Amino acid sequence: MRLLEYQGKELFDQYGIRIPRSYLANTLHEAKEGGKKLGYPLVLKSQLTVGGRGKAGAIIKCKTEAELEPKFKELLHKEVKGELPRGILLEEMADIKKELYLSLFLNRSKRCYSFIASAEGGVEIESAANRVMVDVPLDGLAPQTAEDTANRLGLSGRTVVSFVDLTTKLSRLVSEKEAELAEINPVAILGDHSLLALDSKVIIDDNAIFRHPELKKYEHVSELEKQAEVSGFSLVELDGNIAIIGNGAGLVMSTLDMVSDAGGTAGAFLDFGGRATTETIYEALKVISKISNIEVILVNLFGGIVRTNLVAQAILNAYGNNLISVPVFARISGAESEKAREMLNGSRAELYNTVEEAIQAAVAEARRG
Amino acid sequence: MTDRTIEKTFDIFDILVGTKGDRDFGKKPVVIQGITGSYGSTHARLMKAYGTNVAAGVTPGKGGQTFEGTPVYNTMAEAIKATGAQISGVFVPAPFFLKAAIEALDSGVKLLVAIPEHVPIRDSIKVLEYAKGKGAKMIGPNTPGVIVPEVMKVGIMPAQPFKAGNTVVFSRSGTLMYEVSFNLTKRGLGQRLCLGIGGDPINGTNLIEAFDLVRNRDDIDSVVVVGEIGGDAEEQLAEYIIRTSYSKPVIAYIAGRAAPKEKRMGHAGAIVYGNYGSAESKISNYSKAGVPVAKRPAEVPELLADRLRK
Numbered sequence: 001m002r003l004l005e006y007q008g009k010e011l012f013d014q015y016g017i018r019i020p021r022s023y024l025a026n027t028l029h030e031a032k033e034g035g036k037k038l039g040y041p042l043v044l045k046s047q048l049t050v051g052g053r054g055k056a057g058a059i060i061k062c063k064t065e066a067e068l069e070p071k072f073k074e075l076l077h078k079e080v081k082g083e084l085p086r087g088i089l090l091e092e093m094a095d096i097k098k099e100l101y102l103s104l105f106l107n108r109s110k111r112c113y114s115f116i117a118s119a120e121g122g123v124e125i126e127s128a129a130n131r132v133m134v135d136v137p138l139d140g141l142a143p144q145t146a147e148d149t150a151n152r153l154g155l156s157g158r159t160v161v162s163f164v165d166l167t168t169k170l171s172r173l174v175s176e177k178e179a180e181l182a183e184i185n186p187v188a189i190l191g192d193h194s195l196l197a198l199d200s201k202v203i204i205d206d207n208a209i210f211r212h213p214e215l216k217k218y219e220h221v222s223e224l225e226k227q228a229e230v231s232g233f234s235l236v237e238l239d240g241n242i243a244i245i246g247n248g249a250g251l252v253m254s255t256l257d258m259v260s261d262a263g264g265t266a267g268a269f270l271d272f273g274g275r276a277t278t279e280t281i282y283e284a285l286k287v288i289s290k291i292s293n294i295e296v297i298l299v300n301l302f303g304g305i306v307r308t309n310l311v312a313q314a315i316l317n318a319y320g321n322n323l324i325s326v327p328v329f330a331r332i333s334g335a336e337s338e339k340a341r342e343m344l345n346g347s348r349a350e351l352y353n354t355v356e357e358a359i360q361a362a363v364a365e366a367r368r369g
Numbered sequence: 370m371t372d373r374t375i376e377k378t379f380d381i382f383d384i385l386v387g388t389k390g391d392r393d394f395g396k397k398p399v400v401i402q403g404i405t406g407s408y409g410s411t412h413a414r415l416m417k418a419y420g421t422n423v424a425a426g427v428t429p430g431k432g433g434q435t436f437e438g439t440p441v442y443n444t445m446a447e448a449i450k451a452t453g454a455q456i457s458g459v460f461v462p463a464p465f466f467l468k469a470a471i472e473a474l475d476s477g478v479k480l481l482v483a484i485p486e487h488v489p490i491r492d493s494i495k496v497l498e499y500a501k502g503k504g505a506k507m508i509g510p511n512t513p514g515v516i517v518p519e520v521m522k523v524g525i526m527p528a529q530p531f532k533a534g535n536t537v538v539f540s541r542s543g544t545l546m547y548e549v550s551f552n553l554t555k556r557g558l559g560q561r562l563c564l565g566i567g568g569d570p571i572n573g574t575n576l577i578e579a580f581d582l583v584r585n586r587d588d589i590d591s592v593v594v595v596g597e598i599g600g601d602a603e604e605q606l607a608e609y610i611i612r613t614s615y616s617k618p619v620i621a622y623i624a625g626r627a628a629p630k631e632k633r634m635g636h637a638g639a640i641v642y643g644n645y646g647s648a649e650s651k652i653s654n655y656s657k658a659g660v661p662v663a664k665r666p667a668e669v670p671e672l673l674a675d676r677l678r679k
Contacts, residue, residue: 250541
């Protein structure tokens with residue numbers, strides 16, 4: 001789960017990491033309230049989960065009260081990479097001496113956490129010079145490691161003390177909240193040598209959220225995603241008109257690639273997992289039926305244990321109950337596929353022996369539609 | 370003991386099936402943790418039918434019962450004492466995985482096959498570190514398990530896609546492991562071992578370690594690696610192949626070329642950030658290592674047959 005900036009900063013605040021005074025506004029009325037509380041000038045920051053907000057013009061300065069209304073409205077309706085903001089954060093401007101980059105993240109190949117710091121903040125870390133990267137054990141960043149890092153960054157005096165303090169707090173947050181990533185870019189060094197977190201990017205391990213009821217409030221899923229999750233499905237909504245359903249994330253991804261190679265565009269990715277029963281397939285079709293842009297359904301099911309007639313029954317039921325009306329193209333490898341083919345005879349569903357044939361037919365139909 | 374020495378002394382075939390000709394070849398005892406659950410019981414039955422010696426099961430509170438002739442114990446300590454098993458198939462729900470895995474390792478299990486999906490990352494790392502300290506290995510989590518075709522299996526894979534032979538399949542995806550193996554089987558290219566790496570960001574046995582498990586075996590003529598977007602396991606493997614001059618044919622497949630960035634595609638580990646984890650990065654690194662990448666699962670056997678002819 002990727003937290004929004006203000007949500008990450010709420011966690012920072014709980015851990016004693018200093019953040020600027022700020023105010024979250026969803027309406028102009030709230031923004032005006034915030035402006036009064038904070039005073040001007042201030043910064044307006046669009047609350048998005050996608051990166052590159054600065055470049056996209058979704059972070060803007062607001063010098064006076066008069067500027068607030070037009071600028072706030074502009075940001076509130078500004079889409080970045082297809083995403084509309086979930087609120088605008090009003091934030092006081094800081095007296096910045098220097099900026100740093102800091103992050104703690106789960107290093108997949110090293111299978112531990114890594115800590116990256118750079119004396120060059122506010123830029124993309126890939127392009128930052130003088131990066132320091134150290135491994136961090138499961139129990140957290142040792143103060144000595146933090147101090148060594150500060151020295152390598154060329155920090156001195158009281159700033160080192162502030163650095164050790166901030167980074168060990170960040171490390172505690174990562175351990176306790178089970179984050180995959182906690183990034184502060186930039187961290188501001190202020191005139192009094194203290195440090196201030198100007199931004200936040202925090203990703204929590206989805207699989208650990210059951211241990212963190214306090215983070216539940218940050219979850220942001222659509223009705224459809226919720227329905228899919230309850231059924232144990234993985235759903236990703238996409239832009240095209242072909243819904244791809246299958247058993248296994250890898251298999252569905254592979255189908256998505258082949259659909260794209262064949263010139264089709266996928267509108268949904270749905271992995272219904274290991275249990276292919278009449279009920280689960282029916283549930284999967286139900287989820288898909290609620291996505292408006294779908295004109296064709298492609299089913300790729302690798303069986304073995306799966307009995308294909310159960311799948312055929314689910315498709316028939318979905319047509320019978322008027323759940324779906326679009327054509328279904330299916331490749332189902334498994335037992336009793338002849339029987340399944342007979343059952344589907346006369347319906348809008350078609351069975352194929354290979355996934356390539358099913359895809360070709362589905363893409364042709366999707367283009368016609 | 371360093372990681373490297375564990376790597377060298379850990380013979381996965383010896384643990385899974387023993388030596389051909391021995392009286393207990395293919396009959397090594399396996400314990401199933403969570404055997405009375407719906408998932409555990411279904412697959413314990415299928416494993417037995419395939420030839421796996423499911424010697425015991427463990428479900429706390431159900432000790433003393435039997436599952437279709439297999440004794441059930443309350444604890445791993447009891448199950449291991451009774452059977453001498455070194456292998457455990459863990460079928461408990463993800464929130465209970467950490468406890469079950471530590472219990473297994475404390476009881477002397479050397480190979481942990483971690484089936485559950487949705488295990489928190491920190492739990493996986495904890496188990497992995499604990500296993501290292503005990504000289505044990507973990508496969509998974511979020512893996513279909515491991516199969517020595519026509520001998521035994523520990524996991525949830527169906528039997529029909531697999532046939533005995535001389536290639537090895539390592540896969541980050543379950544169903545794609547079946548799909549690719551089935552394509553190989555149809556082409557007459559049987560498998561000596563098929564092992565699910567797992568779809569999580571953290572894998573108990575990663576691709577390089579999996580290669581280390583089989584690299585010096587004479588009864589293996591090639592390796593098929595089924596990968597997907599996310600992380601840099603394929604990039605690391607490509608570098609390993611170059612660095613260690615791995616000479617047997619390696620064929621790869623990567624799922625997720627058409628997937629959007631920053632979206633988790635079903636597997637916890639299948640997510641691209643910028644170029645990190647992208648299919649392009651993996652394909653270009655494989656190409657540097659001379660590893661052909663199939664465009665479709667059905668193309669894998671063609672590429673492999675072609676390489677084996679050379």
